[in-house]
Amino acid sequence: MALCPQCNQATSLSSDNAWRPFCSERCKLLDLGEWFGERYTVPVDNLEGDLLQDEDGTLQ
Template identity: 60%
Template sequence: MKPPRLVRCPQCGKESPWSPENRWRPFCSERCKQIDLGAWASESYTIPGAPTDEETAAPGIDFSSTPR
């Protein structure tokens, strides 16, 4: 049996095994996994693009209730 492949943790860069035994993969620890989850939840990760109609709408207009 060959040793598990090592990958870099996306959060801290530490090498960690890519195997079923590492329950936080691709992260090295629960802490790094939680830090990454928090960044997603706080919308720190974004994909650049043009603003949507809803983002550029006049204040007070609720597009979610407008029939499309």
């Protein structure tokens, strides 16, 4: 028995659990969503920061 990395509820790591190491499809998709969310959020934030800095430089 192990704990689901997403919701910390008891889950099975045996081959009959299609969503292992997660307890359910929902938890697996949530974990992937967070992972991709971070991956795509960081470059967007950096891009916006650069654009804002460029605008400030032009105005000054």
